[in-house]
Amino acid sequence: LLSTNEIADQIKTMVETANGMSKGANEVSISVGQIAMTAQNNATSTQNVAASAEEQLASIEEISSAAGTLSQMAEELQGLIERFKV
Template identity: 75%
Template structure:
């Protein structure tokens, strides 16, 4: 009878250990899921930042073009003013 009790106790300990391992595996699975969600969110944010950078680059190119045009116009105006000074 004593041996049977020991076997029963060992089986109960194994069941408890297995249950604990199952819970930890579930916790790990939940954590991995949360990491995947965070990674997806970061990917979307990165895409949004990239799109904003592209828009800013296009705006800066427009500003640069306008500045170049203004510079040329200023040079032409300066040349016209020089004609009147003569």
């Protein structure tokens, strides 16, 4: 049979183990929260990069359109200049 002191020691050990497990669970919870925050920040950054890429694409399309218009105007101007050549 176990003595009262041995039972008390076993209970103390179990309480210490439970406290350690609780502390470990809290640390895991904090880590998961930090990972979630990092993931959210990464998602926000990715959305910002995507929005910037869309804006740049729109600008490139505008530049391309303007270049096409300028090319057409240059051809028309060349035709007009040739009419006035002597």
